[in-house]
Amino acid sequence: MKKIGVLIRNHSPILLGEQKWYFEKVLRTRKYIPGVYLRGAITDQLLRGRTNIDQYFDQLICDSHRWGTEIVFPNCYPNLNAYTFPMLLPVTAKSCRWKPGFVHDGNFDEEHGVFDTLLNQIIFQQIVASSTESGRPSRSLTLVQNAYRTLIEQGTLHCNVCHELANSYQVDYAKPHGKFWEIPVQTYQQSKSSLSRNHRKRQQEESSSEQSQFIECISERTWFLGFSFLPDDPSLIKLYKDSLESITHLGEPADKGKGRGKVEVRVKEIDDHTLSLRQRVLQFNQKYREMQEDYSVRKTGEVITVNLQSEAILRDRDGRTTSRLSASFLVEELRRIYRRMYAEELSDLETRCRELISVTQPTYVTGWHSGWRPTDEAVPAIARGSVFAFSFPYLSARLLSALECLEKQGIGESKREGYGQVLICDPFHLEVPLPRASSDLYKGVRHSPFKAPLFHKAGHNIH
Numbered sequence: 001m002k003k004i005g006v007l008i009r010n011h012s013p014i015l016l017g018e019q020k021w022y023f024e025k026v027l028r029t030r031k032y033i034p035g036v037y038l039r040g041a042i043t044d045q046l047l048r049g050r051t052n053i054d055q056y057f058d059q060l061i062c063d064s065h066r067w068g069t070e071i072v073f074p075n076c077y078p079n080l081n082a083y084t085f086p087m088l089l090p091v092t093a094k095s096c097r098w099k100p101g102f103v104h105d106g107n108f109d110e111e112h113g114v115f116d117t118l119l120n121q122i123i124f125q126q127i128v129a130s131s132t133e134s135g136r137p138s139r140s141l142t143l144v145q146n147a148y149r150t151l152i153e154q155g156t157l158h159c160n161v162c163h164e165l166a167n168s169y170q171v172d173y174a175k176p177h178g179k180f181w182e183i184p185v186q187t188y189q190q191s192k193s194s195l196s197r198n199h200r201k202r203q204q205e206e207s208s209s210e211q212s213q214f215i216e217c218i219s220e221r222t223w224f225l226g227f228s229f230l231p232d233d234p235s236l237i238k239l240y241k242d243s244l245e246s247i248t249h250l251g252e253p254a255d256k257g258k259g260r261g262k263v264e265v266r267v268k269e270i271d272d273h274t275l276s277l278r279q280r281v282l283q284f285n286q287k288y289r290e291m292q293e294d295y296s297v298r299k300t301g302e303v304i305t306v307n308l309q310s311e312a313i314l315r316d317r318d319g320r321t322t323s324r325l326s327a328s329f330l331v332e333e334l335r336r337i338y339r340r341m342y343a344e345e346l347s348d349l350e351t352r353c354r355e356l357i358s359v360t361q362p363t364y365v366t367g368w369h370s371g372w373r374p375t376d377e378a379v380p381a382i383a384r385g386s387v388f389a390f391s392f393p394y395l396s397a398r399l400l401s402a403l404e405c406l407e408k409q410g411i412g413e414s415k416r417e418g419y420g421q422v423l424i425c426d427p428f429h430l431e432v433p434l435p436r437a438s439s440d441l442y443k444g445v446r447h448s449p450f451k452a453p454l455f456h457k458a459g460h461n462i463h
Helices: 035-047 051-062 118-134 139-154 197-206 234-245 277-294 327-342 397-409
Strands: 002-010 077-079 093-096 114-116 165-168 172-174 187-191 214-218 223-230 263-269 302-308 354-359 362-365 379-382 387-392 422-424
Touching: 002 234, 035 234, 077 172, 118 277, 118 354, 118 387, 223 234, 234 263, 277 302, 277 397, 277 422, 327 387, 327 397, 397 422
Parallel strands: none
Antiparallel strands: 002 223, 002 263, 077 223, 093 114, 093 165, 187 214, 302 387, 302 422, 354 387, 362 379
8 A cells, every 4th residue: 555645735715614604704614625625626627527537537436446445535634834744633632721832942931731631541540440349449549530530521631830721722733853833724814795696696695684794714825735545556546646636726615716726736655754553552552551550550451542533424333423433333343354354354352342431522524515505414423633542452463454454444434535534543642741749639639549640741742
């Protein structure tokens, strides 16, 4: 499989919104280019009479399974430049509510850092389970449990730099030269008068309000980057490259006369120098073992996380959409993948999976828009950034191979439109600094059964 990068730069303002006006004065734009827009742009060119792309449409969209896998048009996320790799902070990431953001050069005056809480939550659950099994929870453990449970329910922790609340902090970021940098997305608003005539007419029919309305656009010269994995077939890679690089406009409304949505698309093979899946899993479990030792928690099996890098559409056995990735669903996916790859079955011991933590956010997704009209109804989905943690007795080489294939192919429905992209064991989960000896929250708690509280200094994003 080849890792293919789709690099996009807009040369004019671009609108990627899907929400209707209703009672709002501003139509907001998405901050990234969904893969469904790329598929839609190729289809739109065909409908406009571009007969030279017939082969792209037939072989990439109508008959994609001829290549032995689904041809994915990935979501493209904002990027610092053409040379960095965009990432999304998991939903378990936190930062100070008053001075959020990554710390640079050891300066805590502007930002207090970003930290992750997933491993803390797993350790906390194990402490509670151990205390419950013993039947003799200590007073200090009860206080810790109550305090931590309250903070988790509120979705907040404390910043140990200023001791203020730390809220969820979910942004796109890049890590050039080993330093964390948030990826800014510049937007501005255009007045309703710049909309197309047909759209203004529909708005007048739907509402008699005379209030001013605006649309939000992403500023020109913004970089976007997405990835897909294709079979090592030169003819397929060339077909994929030619089809995407033929795109000249993206977004909505599709009104070239207004000068919006003009883009340049470049497709190239990526030399992936990031950590492999096996390395990420090894580092994650090594940190997990260290924290178990720090907090005097009994060692358990191996743990992996599944982080959604794009929205995912999952259904249960009854065909209903679900808001979480269950252990049974994951096991079935891994069995199916390994069966197709090697014509063998994973053993029951290898797939003995237990769900540890599920931190999700619900959302809705729709199909490609053309002329402001959605072709599909809104479908419930799981938002990007959601995190699921699972425990296995051990991680065999065969299971890791299935996980690696899952990471390349995605999970759930509509994967070829960019949905269901996943990352196994996001390295940001390791951004947990050394334990701190005390915290204002624990004044009066003198006899904790583990070495240190579950709160850590937030200013650790310094490299």
